[in-house]
Amino acid sequence: xxxxxxxxxxxxxxxxxxxxxxxxxxxxxxxxxxxxxxxxxxxxxxxxxxxxxxxxxxxxxxxxxxxxxxxxxxxxxxxxxxxxxxxxxxxxxxxxxxxxxxxxxxxxxxxxxxxxx
Numbered sequence: 140x141x142x143x144x145x146x147x148x149x150x151x152x153x154x155x156x157x158x159x160x161x162x163x164x165x166x167x168x169x170x171x172x173x174x175x176x177x178x179x180x181x182x183x184x185x186x187x188x189x190x191x192x193x194x195x196x197x198x199x200x201x202x203x204x205x206x207x208x209x210x211x212x213x214x215x216x217x218x219x220x221x222x223x224x225x226x227x228x229x230x231x232x233x234x235x236x237x238x239x240x241x242x243x244x245x246x247x248x249x250x251x252x253x254x255x256x
Contacts, residue, residue: 163247166239170214177211178229180204191221199238217243
């Protein structure tokens with residue numbers, strides 16, 4: 140699957156009531172110069188703009204990687220996680236917390252098929 144960031148990423152920054160809780164998301168990363176879906180995760184405490192006692196850049200969110208798409212295990216995350224003892228690729232990133240560029244996050248939207256009665 141190949142997606143570009145959805146406009147919802149910018150729009151949700153204004154939806155403060157939704158943004159006070161963790162939010163399911165789809166994570167994108169550049170692979171071979173092209174922006175691709177690489178993982179599913181969660182934006183963690185989006186309104187909390189501090190990480191390890193330091194202010195976070197407004198261009199980043201704190202995310203936790205829940206699952207990595209097949210074929211993306213050897214891809215590097217956009218930012219190496221703080222506390223990693225060695226270079227990490229997505230294959231070793233399950234349940235790690237990362238800083239992730241907002242422009243590379245899409246909200247996870249569940250699509251359902253309408254049922255006819």
